[in-house]
Every structure is written in C-alpha cells, then in structure tokens.
Amino acid sequence: EAGVTQSPTHLIKTRGQQVTLRCSPISGHTSVYWYQQALGLGLQFLLWYDEGEERNRGNFPPRFSGRQFPNYSSELNVNALELEDSALYLCASSPESGTQYFGPGTRLLVL
Amino acid sequence: KNEVEQSPQNLTAQEGEFITINCSYSVGISALHWLQQHPGGGIVSLFMLSSGKKKHGRLIATINIQEKHSSLHITASHPRDSAVYICAVSTGGTSYGKLTFGQGTILTVHP
Numbered sequence: 245e246a247g248v249t250q251s252p253t254h255l256i257k258t259r260g261q262q263v264t265l266r267c268s269p270i271s272g273h274t275s276v277y278w279y280q281q282a283l284g285l286g287l288q289f290l291l292w293y294d295e296g297e298e299r300n301r302g303n304f305p306p307r308f309s310g311r312q313f314p315n316y317s318s319e320l321n322v323n324a325l326e327l328e329d330s331a332l333y334l335c336a337s338s339p340e341s342g343t344q345y346f347g348p349g350t351r352l353l354v355l
Numbered sequence: 356k357n358e359v360e361q362s363p364q365n366l367t368a369q370e371g372e373f374i375t376i377n378c379s380y381s382v383g384i385s386a387l388h389w390l391q392q393h394p395g396g397g398i399v400s401l402f403m404l405s406s407g408k409k410k411h412g413r414l415i416a417t418i419n420i421q422e423k424h425s426s427l428h429i430t431a432s433h434p435r436d437s438a439v440y441i442c443a444v445s446t447g448g449t450s451y452g453k454l455t456f457g458q459g460t461i462l463t464v465h466p
Contacts (some may be wrong), residue, residue, distance in 0.1 A: 286456050287454075294390045341451075342452075348395075
C-alpha cells in the first residue's frame with residue numbers, strides 16, 4: 245500500500261511569490277492535515293480537510309489556504325511569501341481511527 | 356505555557372540502556388500520540404493511546420489520564436533509535452482531528 249506522497253520535495257522561492265504544495269493521502273483516507281515545522285521550532289497545525297471541507301484551521305494568516313479535491317488529494321497554497329515561511333511542510337492523512345500517517349514533507353526555502 | 360510539555364529536551368544514552376521520555380499535557384484530550392522523526396524529516400506514528408499501556412517491540416507507551424501524563428519507554432536501546440520523539444495530543448472529543456505537539460525530545464544512542 246502506497247504511503248502519503250507530497251510534491252515537490254524541495255522548493256526555493258523569493259519573497260512575495262506564491263507557492264502550491266501537493267499531497268496525496270493513503271487510499272481510503274478521507275482526512276488530510278497540513279503542518280508546518282519551521283527551523284528550530286516545533287510542529288504547528290495549519291489546516292485539516294475532511295470529505296472535501298475545511299474542518300479546522302490553525303493560527304496562521306489568511307495567505308495560507310488550501311483545498312481538498314474529490315479524490316481526497318489536497319493542495320496547500322501560500323501567497324505573498326515571507327522569509328519566515330521557510331519550513332518543512334508536512335502532510336498527513338488518517339482514517340477514522342485517528343492514527344495519522346505522515347508524508348515525507350516539502351522543504352520550502354524563501355529568499 | 357505550552358499545552359504539551361516534554362522532558363527531557365535532550366537525552367544521550369549508551370547502547371543497551373533503558374530510556375524514558377515524559378510528556379505532560381494541560382488540556383482535555385481524546386488521544387495521545389507518540390511520533391518519531393528521523394534526521395531526514397520523515398515522521399512515523401509509534402503509538403496512539405487513550406488509556407493504559409501499549410507495547411510494540413522494544414517500545415512501550417503508557418498514559419495516566421488522571422495525572423495528564425504519558426511516558427515512552429525504549430528497552431535495550433540501539434543507535435538506530437536515535438531520533439526526535441514527539442508527543443502530540445488530539446482534542447475536541449475525538450481521536451480524529453488536528454494534533455497539538457510537544458517540542459520534542461532529541462535522543463542520541465551511542466554504540
């Protein structure tokens with residue numbers, strides 16, 4: 245069974261640009277979560293999608309947004325990139341039991 | 356004060372030693388998760404528990420709901436156990452949903 249996949253693996257952008265990160269959940273998982281792990285900081289919850297709807301949102305500005313498609317894959321969009329957006333962005337999926345399965349992450353560097 | 360606190364922040368051990376990592380939380384939870392993050396960034400879910408004790412190989416996780424405390428034990432530690440161990444909690448009445456993370460414990464096991 246394939247795990248959670250994310251693309252791209254690495255990305256370099258400049259301040260003010262926009263970026264889209266992608267996540268494909270494990271087959272059968274309807275929930276997708278996005279987390280940010282900035283350098284030297286812990287993991288922080290960004291967004292939770294389930295059955296195509298946003299269920300919860302972390303304490304991040306509106307320029308962080310996303311969506312979930314009918315096949316349960318998801319995108320995370322970040323507009324007007326700032327230097328402090330440089331981080332590892334992790335996607336996870338879960339079945340209803342709650343255990344979360346994490347993807348390998350996308351490393352974003354904003355210059 | 357963080358909702359989830361781990362101790363110690365750093366832990367160094369010799370191969371074969373018994374290791375304990377502690378996690379305390381200050382909110383009502385529906386489940387507690389122990390995660391392992393290797394240097395490359397990938398995260399693996401080790402345990403999800405809401406009561407009692409779980410064991411998988413050399414790893415044991417316990418939780419005391421009344422004291423709001425959980426421990427992760429590693430028996431007969433090995434250098435390949437070197438990683439960051441992260442405690443996280445699910446809130447909101449279900450084990451489903453966003454996670455709130457502790458700051459992580461960096462474990463180094465020397466041969």
